[in-house]
Amino acid sequence: MQVVEELVAAQDTSFRAVQRQLALHLFGTATSAGSDAALDAFISASEPPRLSEATLIESGPMRSRKVPGEPEVRFAAFLDGTQSSRIARYSGGIALIHGTVAAVVRARRDRRMVTWESPIIRHGLYAPRKHLDRATNEALDRTGIHVVDTSIDDAGPGLAVHPFALRDAAINRVRRAREAVEQKLAEQWCENEHDPLFIDGGLSGSERVAVSASSVGVVKSHRTLYAEGTALQTVLALEAGERSSVFRIAPAKRVPVASWYLRLRDAHARDPMWGLVRVEIAHPVRADEPRIGERADEVSRWILAEASPLSIPDARWDKMVYGVRDCEEFLEAIT
Amino acid sequence: MTNDLQNDRQQPRVLGRVVATERRPNTPHEFHFWTALDSPVGIGTIVRVDGGTPVNGVIPHIYGIVVEGFSYTDLQTPLHDVLGHDGSPSAAAHAPTQRTEIRLYTAAVLRQMPEEPLQPVPMGEVSLANDDDVSVALRMDGYLKEGSRTGIPIGVYRAGGTDAPIYLDADFLLGPEAAHLNISGVSGLATKTSAVEWILSSVFAHFPAQKGSVASVCFNVKGPDLCFLDQAGDIDDADRALYEKCGVEPEPFENVRYYAPFKADGFTLNTLRSNEALSENVLPLTWGLREVLQYAEVLLNKDDVDAKADALIDFIRERVVDREFSDPDLLGAKRHLVRSFADLEVWFRDVLSAVERTNKESWRTHHVATIRKVRNRLSNISTRCAGLVTDAGTVSDLPFGSFEDRTVYVIDVASLEEDAQDLIFARVVTKLREHLEKRDLGVNHVVVFVDELNKYAPGDGQDTYVRKMLLDLAERGRYLGLVLFSAQQFRSQVHRRVVGNSGTALYGRMDADELATPGYAVLSPAVKTKLATLEKGQLMVRHPHFTQPIFVRFPRPAVMRGRDGVERFPQASDLSLDAAILRSLRTLDPSITINAVQELLMLHDEQDVIRARNATMREQPKDVLKFFRSQLRPLIAAQPVIRQVAAPIKSAPGDDPYGF
Numbered sequence: 002m003q004v005v006e007e008l009v010a011a012q013d014t015s016f017r018a019v020q021r022q023l024a025l026h027l028f029g030t031a032t033s034a035g036s037d038a039a040l041d042a043f044i045s046a047s048e049p050p051r052l053s054e055a056t057l058i059e060s061g062p063m064r065s066r067k068v069p070g071e072p073e074v075r076f077a078a079f080l081d082g083t084q085s086s087r088i089a090r091y092s093g094g095i096a097l098i099h100g101t102v103a104a105v106v107r108a109r110r111d112r113r114m115v116t117w118e119s120p121i122i123r124h125g126l127y128a129p130r131k132h133l134d135r136a137t138n139e140a141l142d143r144t145g146i147h148v149v150d151t152s153i154d155d156a157g158p159g160l161a162v163h164p165f166a167l168r169d170a171a172i173n174r175v176r177r178a179r180e181a182v183e184q185k186l187a188e189q190w191c192e193n194e195h196d197p198l199f200i201d202g203g204l205s206g207s208e209r210v211a212v213s214a215s216s217v218g219v220v221k222s223h224r225t226l227y228a229e230g231t232a233l234q235t236v237l238a239l240e241a242g243e244r245s246s247v248f249r250i251a252p253a254k255r256v257p258v259a260s261w262y263l264r265l266r267d268a269h270a271r272d273p274m275w276g277l278v279r280v281e282i283a284h285p286v287r288a289d290e291p292r293i294g295e296r297a298d299e300v301s302r303w304i305l306a307e308a309s310p311l312s313i314p315d316a317r318w319d320k321m322v323y324g325v326r327d328c329e330e331f332l333e334a335i336t
Numbered sequence: 337m338t339n340d341l342q343n344d345r346q347q348p349r350v351l352g353r354v355v356a357t358e359r360r361p362n363t364p365h366e367f368h369f370w371t372a373l374d375s376p377v378g379i380g381t382i383v384r385v386d387g388g389t390p391v392n393g394v395i396p397h398i399y400g401i402v403v404e405g406f407s408y409t410d411l412q413t414p415l416h417d418v419l420g421h422d423g424s425p426s427a428a429a430h431a432p433t434q435r436t437e438i439r440l441y442t443a444a445v446l447r448q449m450p451e452e453p454l455q456p457v458p459m460g461e462v463s464l465a466n467d468d469d470v471s472v473a474l475r476m477d478g479y480l481k482e483g484s485r486t487g488i489p490i491g492v493y494r495a496g497g498t499d500a501p502i503y504l505d506a507d508f509l510l511g512p513e514a515a516h517l518n519i520s521g522v523s524g525l526a527t528k529t530s531a532v533e534w535i536l537s538s539v540f541a542h543f544p545a546q547k548g549s550v551a552s553v554c555f556n557v558k559g560p561d562l563c564f565l566d567q568a569g570d571i572d573d574a575d576r577a578l579y580e581k582c583g584v585e586p587e588p589f590e591n592v593r594y595y596a597p598f599k600a601d602g603f604t605l606n607t608l609r610s611n612e613a614l615s616e617n618v619l620p621l622t623w624g625l626r627e628v629l630q631y632a633e634v635l636l637n638k639d640d641v642d643a644k645a646d647a648l649i650d651f652i653r654e655r656v657v658d659r660e661f662s663d664p665d666l667l668g669a670k671r672h673l674v675r676s677f678a679d680l681e682v683w684f685r686d687v688l689s690a691v692e693r694t695n696k697e698s699w700r701t702h703h704v705a706t707i708r709k710v711r712n713r714l715s716n717i718s719t720r721c722a723g724l725v726t727d728a729g730t731v732s733d734l735p736f737g738s739f740e741d742r743t744v745y746v747i748d749v750a751s752l753e754e755d756a757q758d759l760i761f762a763r764v765v766t767k768l769r770e771h772l773e774k775r776d777l778g779v780n781h782v783v784v785f786v787d788e789l790n791k792y793a794p795g796d797g798q799d800t801y802v803r804k805m806l807l808d809l810a811e812r813g814r815y816l817g818l819v820l821f822s823a824q825q826f827r828s829q830v831h832r833r834v835v836g837n838s839g840t841a842l843y844g845r846m847d848a849d850e851l852a853t854p855g856y857a858v859l860s861p862a863v864k865t866k867l868a869t870l871e872k873g874q875l876m877v878r879h880p881h882f883t884q885p886i887f888v889r890f891p892r893p894a895v896m897r898g899r900d901g902v903e904r905f906p907q908a909s910d911l912s913l914d915a916a917i918l919r920s921l922r923t924l925d926p927s928i929t930i931n932a933v934q935e936l937l938m939l940h941d942e943q944d945v946i947r948a949r950n951a952t953m954r955e956q957p958k959d960v961l962k963f964f965r966s967q968l969r970p971l972i973a974a975q976p977v978i979r980q981v982a983a984p985i986k987s988a989p990g991d992d993p994y995g996f
Contacts, residue, residue, distance in 0.1 A: 074432040079439045112374075309431045311420035314412040323433050330410065330436065 491888030514839030521844025
C-alpha cells in the first residue's frame with residue numbers, strides 16, 4: 002500500500018516535528034508552547050441547528066414508507082476522511098494550528114476490508130499570516146513547513162481578531178482540506194469503478210461525484226433538517242426500516258442531489274434522531290423522476306444491509322456503518 | 337508450487353511484522369509479530385526476523401519459535417456482538433463485513449545473529465525459516481560440519497514449505513558431553529516405543545564411525561512391544577519420505593537377539609515371541625547361584641537383610657560358594673562344594689543339623705535364627721524366580737565381552753514376576769557397567785532402553801536397588817558410554833535425578849493433569865495445549881543445543897508392531913518336554929529328529945534332560961546329539977530281582993484244611 006503524503010515531502014511533518022521546528026525558529030519571539038488537545042470538536046458543535054424546506058421529488062406529501070424487500074449487500078467500498086487540528090504554538094496570542102487530514106477508500110473483498118488504491122494524508126500549518134508579526138512570518142518561512150494562510154478567509158476591513166475566531170477559521174480550513182481529499186478519492190472511484198461506493202457524508206461538494214450512479218452519500222449529523230412542520234414529525238417518527246419520501250437538496254453553488262431520511266434501527270424510547278441517517282444520491286433526470294422511489298428503496302436496502310456488524314464502541318454506532326468505522330480506524334492507524 | 341517454494345528459498349516471503357508496545361515490549365528472549373489471517377504460522381513454527389538497522393555494521397537476524405498466539409477483533413465486549421446480531425448466532429453469517437481481526441504471535445528467541453551485543457529484538461520483517469535458517473536457529477550448524485559431523489536425525493520439522501531434518505548431537509545424546517534420552521506421553525498412541533525404535537534405527541545409521549561401536553539392550557516390560565524388531569512392518573509413503581529426508585533406510589533391525597527366562601516348567605521360554613518360525617534368535621536367560629547371590633539384596637527387602645543376615649550372606653558368598661568348604665569342628669570330615677541352589681540347600685541342612693546336634697546357639701558368630709532366616713530367604717529365590725534362577729546352577733547369559741556393533745539385545749521380562757524383573761535389571765546393567773569400565777564389553781557404547789520408568793525409578797516410595805542402579809546409570813553412565821533411553825507416562829512421577837540427567841527429553845501427547853504439574857511451568861499455555869493434542873508421530877524435543885522445545889514429526893518404525901507380530905506369529909502353545917528339547921537342539925542342528933529326542937527322553941527323568949539341554953545350548957558342540965547324550969546321567973543296567981521263598985515252619989498235612 003502506498004500512502005500519498007502531500008505538501009512537504011522528505012520532511013517530518015508530524016505534530017511533534019512541527020512543534021520542534023517552530024520552537025527552533027521562533028525562539029526569542031513572543032511565542033509560547035501549544036497544546037495536544039484536539040480542536041475539531043469545537044467547530045462541529047458550534048454550527049447552529051436549523052430547519053430547511055425541501056422540495057419533494059417523489060409524488061405525494063412527505064410520508065414514511067416501508068422499505069420493501071430484504072436488505073441487500075451491494076456496497077463494494079466505503080469512503081471516509083478524518084481531520085485533526087492541534088495548536089502547535091501561540092504567537093502573540095494567535096494559535097498556529099497543525100492540521101492533518103486524511104481519506105481512504107476501503108474496499109470489501111470476501112467480507113474483509115482492504116485498502117483501495119492509496120489513502121491520502123496531508124499535513125499543514127494553518128496560520129493567519131496577516132495577523133502575525135513580520136518576525137513570526139519570516140520565521141515560518143524559514144521552517145520549510147507548508148503554511149496555509151487562514152487569513153485569506155477574512156472579509157472586509159472588519160477583520161475578526163478574536164483569537165477564537167481565528168482559531169475557528171483555521172479549523173474550518175482544515176475541514177475544507179479534509180473534504181477536498183475525500184472528494185478527490187471519491188472522484189477517483191467514480192472514474193474507475195462502477196460498483197456502489199458508500200460515502201460518509203454528503204455528495205454535493207463535487208459535481209463529478211454528485212452525478213455519479215455509483216456514489217451514495219450517507220449523512221449522520223442532523224444540524225440541518227430538511228423538513229418542517231408535519232413533514233418533520235413524519236421524519237422523526239420513522240420506524241426502523243422505513244424511509245421518508247425523496248426530496249431535492251439544491252444548495253447554492255452546489256450540485257442538487259436527491260435525498261431521503263432512513264431509520265436504520267429501532268429508536269423506541271430513544272432520542273428521535275437515533276439510528277436516523279439522510280441518504281444522498283445523484284439527482285435523477287426529469288424522465289427518471291417518477292422512478293426515484295424505486296431507486297430510493299433499492300439504495301435503502303443496501304444501507305440497511307450494513308446495519309451489522311455494529312460499529313461499537315464508536316459513540317455514533319447507531320448511525321455509523323461498520324465499513325465507515327473501519328475507514329476511521331485505518332486512518333487513525335496511519336496518521 | 338515448486339517454483340513458489342524455490343522462490344521462497346531464494347528470497348523468503350514476508351509473513352509478518354514485528355510489533356512492540358510499551359505494555360508488551362520485545363526483549364532479548366521474546367518478541368511479538370502479527371501476520372495475515374491466512375499465514376501458515378502456528379505454535380511451534382520457526383521464524384526469522386530481519387532487523388532494519390545495522391548493529392556494529394551488521395544487520396541482525398533473529399530466529400524464534402512461536403510459543404503463543406492471540407486473535408481478537410475490534411469488538412469491545414461479546415455483548416456487542418450479541419446486540420449486533422439480535423441475539424441470533426445464525427444472523428452473523430449474513431453480516432456483509434467481517435470484523436477486523438488480528439493474528440498476533442509471541443515467539444521465543446532461539447538465536448540472535450550476531451550473538452553479541454545481545455539486544456532486544458528490533459522491529460523488522462518476519463519470514464518462515466528455511467532449512468538453513470532452522471540449522472542456524474537450533475545451533476545444528478555446529479555439529480553438522482563435514483568432517484566432524486555428529487548429527488543424529490530425530491525427525492523432520494515441518495512448517496509452510498519448510499521440511500527440515502532435525503538432528504541431535506551424538507556427543508550430547510550418547511555422551512560424553514551429556515547423555516540419555518527420556519520420553520513421556522500418554523499410553524496407547526504408539527508414540528513412546530515407536531519413537532525409541534525409530535531413534536535407535538537413526539542412531540545405528542548415523543552414529544559417527546570415529547566414535548566407535550554401539551549396541552542396545554532393550555528390556556521388553558510389557559506385552560509384545562519389542563518382540564518383533566527384526567520383522568518388517570507396514571509403513572506408508574509419507575513415512576518413507578521422512579526416512580529419506582533423515583537418511584535412514586526403512587528396514588527392520590538387522591541384528592537382534594532375544595533373551596527370555598524359562599517358565600516354571602524349566603523348558604518353555606517365557607516370551608510372546610515363542611512361534612517356532614522366529615525361534616532362531618531367541619535364547620534362554622538362566623542364572624545359577626553365583627550369578628544371583630551377588631544381587632541378593634535386589635530380592636531381599638530391608639527387613640530381610642539386616643546387618644546380621646548381610647554378614648552371613650557375605651560369608652556364604654566369600655567362603656562357601658564355588659569353593660570347597662569344610663569345618664572339622666562342626667561337620668567333621670564332610671566337605672561341601674556349593675555351586676547351585678541345590679548344593680546350598682544341602683550345606684544349610686548339614687550346618688543346621690550339626691548346630692542343633694551340638695546344642696549351640698550360634699556358629700561362627702552367626703546366630704542359628706539368622707542362619708535359618710537366610711536359608712529360608714535364599715532357598716525361596718529359586719522358587720520366586722523359577723525359570724530364571726535354576727537350582728542346578730545352569731547359566732545362559734547375555735554375551736558380555738562379545739557384544740556386537742549395531743545389534744539389539746532384547747530381554748523379554750514382560751511375563752516375569754516383579755522380583756525376577758528387578759533381578760534382571762540389576763544384574764544386566766551392573767554387568768554392562770563393569771564391562772564398559774574395563775572396556776571389554778565388545779562395543780564402546782550401549783543404549784539401555786527401559787520403559788515404565790514410573791515403576792522402576794519412582795519419585796517417591798522406598799529406595800530400591802533398581803532405582804539406585806538407574807540413578808547411578810543416569811548420573812555416571814555418560815562417562816562410560818552407558819546410555820539410558822527411558823520412557824514413562826508421567827514424567828512428574830519419575831525420580832527427578834533420573835529425568836534431570838537426561839540431556840534429551842521427548843514429549844508425545846500429554847495428559848492435561850500431567851501438564852498442570854510444576855515441571856511444565858516453563859511451557860506457555862499454547863505449547864501445553866499443543867502437547868495435549870499432539871498427533872501420532874509428533875514429538876516435542878528438548879536438547880541441550882536447542883534453547884526452546886521444538887516440534888518434529890518422525891516416521892513409524894520400520895519394524896513390525898507388537899500387536900501385528902502376535903497376530904502373524906501366534907504364540908506357540910505350551911510345548912511338551914520332547915518338543916521343547918527338539919526345538920532347542922534344532923537351533924544348533926536342524927537335522928535332529930523328534931524320534932531321536934524321544935528315545936532319549938524315555939530313559940531319563942525330566943530334570944536330567946533339561947540339565948543336559950542347557951549344557952548343550954551353552955556349549956554349542958559340533959555334534960549336538962552326541963554331546964546332549966553325553967550330558968545325560970549314565971544308565972545303570974537293571975538287575976533282575978529274585979524272590980526269596982521263605983521255608984514254612986512246618987508243613988501242613990495235606991488233609992488238614994485249617995493247617996493246624
